[in-house]
Amino acid sequence: MKKKLSLALASVMTLGLILSGCGGNNTSSGSGGGDGSVPAADDTTAAETTASGDSGVDTAGFMIDVLNADIQTADVQKTSKDYTLPQNIYDRLLEIEVDDAGVSKIVPSLAEDWDISADGLEYTFHLRQDVKFQNGNDFTAEDVVYTFHRLLTVENGVNTELLDQVKGAAEVIEGSADTLEGVEMVDDYTVKITLKEPFAAFLSCLTAPGLSIYDSEATEAAGDQFGMDPAVTVGTGPFRFAGWTFNDQLVLVKNEDYWKGAPELPGVVIKIIPDTETQTMMFESGELDLLDLDFVTDAADRFLETYPEQIVQGPRVGITYFTMNFNIEPFQDLKVRQAVQMAIDRQAILDALYGGRGQVEHGIYPYGLIGFNEGQTKISYDPEKAKALLAEAGYPDGFTMELAADASASDTVTMALEIIKEQLAAVGINAEIKNYDESTWLETRKAGELGSFMSTWTADFNDPENFIYTFFGNEEKTRIRSINYPDTAVMDRVGAARGIVNEDERLAEYQALEEKLIHEDAAWVPMYSRTHLWAVSSRVQNFKPVWSGVSDRMYYGVSLSE
Amino acid sequence: MLNRVLKRIAISIPVLVGVVLAIFIMLRIVPGNPVTTMMGEHVNPAVIEKISREMGLDQPLYVQFFRYIANALRGDFGTSYRLNRNVTGIILEAFPNTVKLSLLAAVIAWLIGIVSGIVAAIRQNKLLDRLFMGVSLMGVSMPVFMTALVLQYVFAFKLKWFPVSGFDSFKAMVLPAIALGWNSAGSIARMTRSNLVEVMQNDFIRTARAKGLRENGVIIGHALKNAMLPVVTMMALQLSSMLSGAVLTESVFGVPGIGRLAVNGIETRDMPLLQGTVVFTTILIILGNLIADLLYNVLDPRIREGA
Secondary structure, eight states: OOHHHHHHHHHHHHHHHHHHHHHOOOOOOOSSSOOOOOOOOOOOGGTOOOOOTTOOOOTTOOOEEEEOOSSSSSSHOOOOOOOHHHHHOOOOOEEEEETTTTEEEEEESSOOOOOOOOSSSSEEEOOSSSSTTSSSSSSSSHHHHHHHHHHHHSSOOGGGGGGTTTHHHHHHTTTTTOOOOTTEEEEEEEEEEEEESSSHHHHOOOOOOGGGGOOHHHHHHHHGTTTTSSGOOSSSSSSSEEEETTTEEEEEEEOOOOOOOOOOOSSEEEOOOOOOOHHHHHHHHSSSSSSTTTTTTHHHHHHHHHOGGGGGEEOOOEEEEEEEOSSSSTTTHHHHHHHHHHOOOOOHHHHHEEEEEEHHHHOSSSSTTTTTTTOOOOOOOOOOHHHHHHHEEEEEEEEEEEEEETSOOOOHHHHHHHHHHHHHTTOOOOEEEEEOOOOHHHHHHTTTTBBBBBEEEEEESSTTTHHHHHHSSSSHHHHTTTTTOOOOHHHHHHHHHTTTSSEEEEHHHHHHHIIIIIIIIIIEEEEEEEEEEEEEEEEEEEEEOOOOOOOOOOOOOOOEEE | OHHHHHHHHHHHHHHHHHHHHHHHHHHHHHHSHHHHHHHHSSHHHHHHHHHHHHHHTOOHHHHHHHHHHHHHHOOOBBBOOOTBHHHHHHHHHHHHHHHHHHHHHHHHHHHHHHHHHHHHHHTTTHHHHHHHHHHHHHHSOOOOOHHHHHHIIIIIIOOOSSSOOOOHHHHHHHHHHHHHHHHHHHHHHHHHHHHHHHHHHHHHHHHHTTHHHHHHHHIIIIHHHHHHHHHHHHHHHHHHHHHHHHHHHHHHOOOOOOOHHHHHHHHTTTTTHHHHHHHHHHHHHHHHHHHHHHHHHHHHHHHHHOO
């Protein structure tokens, strides 16, 4: 009997070994480091330093950052969500720089300087001649032509709208043209881009992560592995993509030959940690150098008190807005929309959810954006007046409306909707929260049929065009946002403003349109813009949040003190 | 014996097909096009349509289902929507981590569970018994994510004995393994204790004592091996239940294993990824149950003869 018992236990153990054996080629059975795909190199020190990823790179001394979820790809022509890597491993023709006063401006990058024709249609870019890709290839005009063409033709591509205004882009997307007419190589270091109509925000577009410049030779050779396999994913940027252990970590190593000078950081390890509590504890235990406090809003207050010296902040350049669908009763009525604008206490929501970190907005362009208008008309919180307006509109007892909640949105959005519901109830409006799964929410919204919702639009490129045109550019634009703003004359002006070549005139027109849309027509409820807070470990020097909410980490210029 | 194995495997096949069918249908009755979710905001509608077509999402459900089964039989679980990689590859990459975690958790659970069960049984109704059973009740009742958070907070964050997250060293594996094994340790301890107490009242124990054996000899030589029969089965079964616990433990401690994949799949509506992880886990659980069954068969002659 005893023999059988030990036999049984032995077989259980054997099963375990078989299971672990068939899973991977890793020889360590519980005592080792390793990640299942590489032999564990130095088990003993793995706890103190950081395990190397696929790269075999020694990551000792690297800065440690964190993301909530792993990236899809480092190919920025195939993702509109994951810009962290593209921002750091590629460069763009131009970049946005934020000065210490928080003012954004466009600066040269791979393009040294440029000329714009008087009619605003032709942009000639003179490229730097001293730039090499991380594989040693020279950067030339051919790479620019290749990159822009690939953006429009690559399988499952996104971000194509960045080139919408380039002559011939639509034809290439449809497949009726092979070459992109509007992008020409004049010589090895000169590129001429022709637009189909004047589009003043085009320079801003060129700073977007989606227009990062690729190496024609390496990218073509990499095929669909570009962005997936670190070894073949090269750019001209300050860091090289050196390792990716799925769901575990991404590794960036400094590019010693970077044309602006090698970065001070030897490299960056980006950990993938889904649990925000874990992230907080890691930061406080010294296992993280950077923590985006957006991820851990509930800990932000405590962090501000505990580590006041280690908080870095910058404007979000994003506006949170609340919509009222003109196709849904009774939002056709101006008085009803104005009543809703006045019934929502935005400051109270900002205070409750974000400890007041940010500012209440009154228009379309948030603080930090080119075109932000300090002097615009303000919307005040006035429930009494809201009630009076509702009565005038024929709804003395209010009405019932839908608040459309996207299940995938953050908890704070859900909480905001709860507060809005209460505030609307105070003026007699019965708002009912309806929950949608992400996909249905998006599809209903794009069909123009979604009830009121709250969301945030963050700048893709720093220009008012990116905001007003997205929501009020034309009938289709306003429909897919489920706003269905009906005044086509105003929308024509929004479209025409894109072509105004004189910058002062253009911004004046944008501000006039903002006044018309939000204050005369009450087309949406501007909520607030938020301050972006980061906690950095005491050894991190010179970390600055980048202006744009979707591409907020730039590791170049950051250093670690010993 | 071989007959029995074959019979069990035959019974498992409809279970597996049923699970695949259930998960397949469940994922598809959820409204909305997963491609919309997958591609996000900045995408041309024509691209969405093209991808849906390529993925066969425009085909009738039964066509999609049989295609899926046919591919799955060849070991191809499709391509993850969000990650654009082969699901089988992703799972095999994550699997060793989950195995390491589960096995370590199992060993911890067995050691703690059996030892404390025996001690409690010997010291029945004494202080030690009460203490162990109290602690094990906590183990059984506390959800695994809570155990994980408490351990993480106390031993990693406050005491700094272990790293808060990661899975790249033995030291880093300790807390996730305890968190995952704790629950099983509790139930194994309780079961060992109650079986042992029951066995100790049998006539053969009295005989053994009457022969003049020392009490330890009686317990280890005679009582324990009888009491352990159901416990061993339970241990094998719990290896599979740990796979489900791993979903939470892996998320809390940032372990790149299969549980994380399932969560990724749910969050991003990545049907192939979620289906792949569910099917894979189902196979493991079926295997676990099969082994438990066979073990019981080996250990208990009465069952063997009855078969």
